[in-house]
Amino acid sequence: MQEFRYRQAKTVEGAVRAGGTYLAGGTTLVDLMKLNVLQPATVIDVNPLPLAQLEALPGGGLRIGAMVRNSDLANHPVVKQQYAVLSEALLSGASPQLRNMATTGGNLLQKTRCYYYRDTNYACNKRQPGSGCSAIDGYNRIHAVLGGSADCVATHPSDMAVAMMALEATVHTQGPQGERAIALKDFYLLPGTTPDKENVLEPGELITHVTLPPLQSGTRSHYLKLRDRAQYEFALASAAVVVRLRGRHIERVRIALGGVATRPWRSPEAERALEGREATMENFRKAADAAMTGAKPLKYNAFKVELAKRALVRALETTTQTERAG
Numbered sequence: 572m573q574e575f576r577y578r579q580a581k582t583v584e585g586a587v588r589a590g591g592t593y594l595a596g597g598t599t600l601v602d603l604m605k606l607n608v609l610q611p612a613t614v615i616d617v618n619p620l621p622l623a624q625l626e627a628l629p630g631g632g633l634r635i636g637a638m639v640r641n642s643d644l645a646n647h648p649v650v651k652q653q654y655a656v657l658s659e660a661l662l663s664g665a666s667p668q669l670r671n672m673a674t675t676g677g678n679l680l681q682k683t684r685c686y687y688y689r690d691t692n693y694a695c696n697k698r699q700p701g702s703g704c705s706a707i708d709g710y711n712r713i714h715a716v717l718g719g720s721a722d723c724v725a726t727h728p729s730d731m732a733v734a735m736m737a738l739e740a741t742v743h744t745q746g747p748q749g750e751r752a753i754a755l756k757d758f759y760l761l762p763g764t765t766p767d768k769e770n771v772l773e774p775g776e777l778i779t780h781v782t783l784p785p786l787q788s789g790t791r792s793h794y795l796k797l798r799d800r801a802q803y804e805f806a807l808a809s810a811a812v813v814v815r816l817r818g819r820h821i822e823r824v825r826i827a828l829g830g831v832a833t834r835p836w837r838s839p840e841a842e843r844a845l846e847g848r849e850a851t852m853e854n855f856r857k858a859a860d861a862a863m864t865g866a867k868p869l870k871y872n873a874f875k876v877e878l879a880k881r882a883l884v885r886a887l888e889t890t891t892q893t894e895r896a897g
């Protein structure tokens with residue numbers, strides 16, 4: 572690990588002014604500093620900031636402070652009852668100890684688990700722009716089939732972000748230019764030729780909180796994660812579904828996929844294939860085909876195309892069965 576300056580932020584404004592790399596739970600940042608993947612000159616500890624509140628909004632919806640821990644968010648009664656997809660996504664991630672440390676802001680900004688990004692012996696355009704991508708012709712079993720480029724095929728690893736994508740969350744920030752609200756669907760960038768630029772945040776911009784819009788009554792949601800082992804493992808494919816039915820008629824649905832794309836992957840194609848139609852297995856399969864249209868499998872990850880389709884079909888089936896039972 573390289574030497575670095577450590578400072579504790581006392582206020583949001585002070586943190587932004589200090590100019591450095593923010594330290595929240597540290598479960599990504601400290602790992603990557605030990606591996607020399609990230610080498611910040613200055614680390615600003617944002618743990619003292621008053622950003623750990625989780626509150627219901629007056630008009631409905633939820634305001635989640637950037638420092639709310641993943642375990643507190645997952646187990647909050649409102650989240651469990653009204654935003655089940657978010658609670659399930661969080662509880663499917665990492666381990667209880669990690670979830671006790673990991674924060675909402677840090678989770679959104681966690682780094683890819685691409686082996687080549689995490690190992691400085693290999694070329695990686697995300698870690699070192701212009702150095703090449705070792706994954707494209709390397710061992711790319713865990714990599715992206717959607718949203719990749721000739722420069723990067725690393726997946727975004729967050730489960731929480733996939734659920735938030737289906738819930739149409741908004742990220743709120745404070746930066747040197749003031750406050751901003753950014754719809755999560757516009758937050759993450761495709762890698763293109765600049766995979767090192769992962770999101771629209773400007774240098775020094777701090778995530779202060781995330782808001783979730785209210786869900787109409789009768790809305791049900793679910794997160795399904797498929798992985799190599801049942802616990803303590805990242806997704807190979809996952810699906811987040813938020814759906815409202817009238818009888819068996821799908822009035823509204825929001826769908827996002829994880830584990831298969833370079834960013835948490837909202838699928839308007841799958842949503843269009845379902846809205847206004849009946850909740851049948853045939854329509855679920857059509858939606859899954861639509862979601863994976865344009866998938867570009869690599870040498871070792873072609874299985875992800877079928878896996879993601881099955882994850883989505885099963886998630887839709889589960890969500891709409893729950894609705895029928897309820």
Ligand SMILES: Cc1cc2nc3c(=O)[nH]c(=O)nc-3n(C[C@H](O)[C@H](O)[C@H](O)COP(=O)(O)OP(=O)(O)OC[C@H]3O[C@@H](n4cnc5c(N)ncnc54)[C@H](O)[C@@H]3O)c2cc1C
Pocket residue numbers: 592593594595596597598599600601602617637641663664665666669672673674675676677678679680681728729730731776777778779803804805806
């Ligand atoms: C062994 C292991 C297994 C894991 N398994 C999973 C899994 O299955 N699913 C999953 O989704 N995740 C998993 N994770 C990742 C884990 O969820 C993240 O490491 C965690 O959510 C990051 O949050 P943090 O608060 O620790 O972030 P930190 O490590 O403190 O920060 C992460 C990044 O976010 C930046 N940052 C933090 N807060 C802010 C803010 N408020 N504003 C701006 N920038 C900020 C930091 O500068 C840093 O770049 C796993 C991690 C480990 C170590």
